[in-house]
Amino acid sequence: MARNSPAPRSAKSRAGIRPLPGRARSENGNAHSDLMNGEIGLDALAGHAGYAVRRFQIWVFQDFIRTLGAVDIRPTQYSVMTVIGANPGLSQMAVAKRLGIERARLVHLLDSLEQRDLVSRVKSAADRRSHALHLTARGRTALAQFKRLAAEHERHVAEKLGKENRKKLLQILSDFT
């Protein structure tokens, strides 16, 4: 892809990815075109969990994409492979429902994973409408590597939030997984 940092991985070389604004603005000396005082208030937005969560999620996904850029795997692809790896033989509907992905979209996700020989669709004998999903041999090897990189990404999250905060966050959101 070249776009999203083939990067030496750690580095955080922010390839094409914009750093979060707001905080960053105070680093350079310009405040003329913004406001006289240089700070733009969020008003009611500051009290909305959804706003903070959206901004955080963008940061996390960008770090994930960057950290797994060398293997060209995005968060959704990783989640699909992980669930199939842990539950071989699942149908597409089962995976879609479990991960909250539209079944129509899962079709394309699987097309691309299948083309890369990471996942295979096996005609189910029991119900010939459905496909049993499995990782290929190559997929299993690849997933192991993806998991190592994803663990590295997770360390970035822990660095950013603090170990205890990350733990607390996972606990607070445990109902949504």
Add this chain to the structure above:
Amino acid sequence: MARNSPAPRSAKSRAGIRPLPGRARSENGNAHSDLMNGEIGLDALAGHAGYAVRRFQIWVFQDFIRTLGAVDIRPTQYSVMTVIGANPGLSQMAVAKRLGIERARLVHLLDSLEQRDLVSRVKSAADRRSHALHLTARGRTALAQFKRLAAEHERHVAEKLGKENRKKLLQILSDFT
């Protein structure tokens, strides 16, 4: 709460918005096409803050869209109007940077808000390249209503997470706003 608590008001009978799966599966008795035991493990996904955050963010945004459905305002539109309302005269670049929105995308967002007579672009005298953004009179009135509905949405979030958890979440993510 009936799953996603669309709440009494707004009607907005979940217009097409799927309830979160996963938890829901155990309510109906079918587990044949999933797995024998009926539970699909997340494996490594369970340890990723990004996964939980993504699922949560989807829930929050769906509730926001539902709760403000009667006034047809989406989260990004609300964030733009709120920031302009609290900082009248900002340029498009300033708003885009503050909220992490691409300036190219903000153009279209403002087009639609301007067509609805909620926001106006005023040629800046100081720098004639830029526009000073303001709410219209109608926009100010409307924003007050949007804020009341958004506060109601935020109460849904508090119900879902628990008051203390919501507070802790906002605190943990305060760096990202």
Add this chain to the structure above:
DNA sequence: TATTGTTATACTCTATAACTATA
């Protein structure tokens, strides 16, 4: 030369609808 707003393109993601082949 650099920046603001704009237009355009492309790709991801979400939300639907409809089709097919099975059940």
Add this chain to the structure above:
DNA sequence: TATAGTTATAGAGTATAACAATA
């Protein structure tokens, strides 16, 4: 009839590039 997988479409949202007016 209903369901699993598929195809198609439309609208957000993200990421870029390029252009005109202005600095």
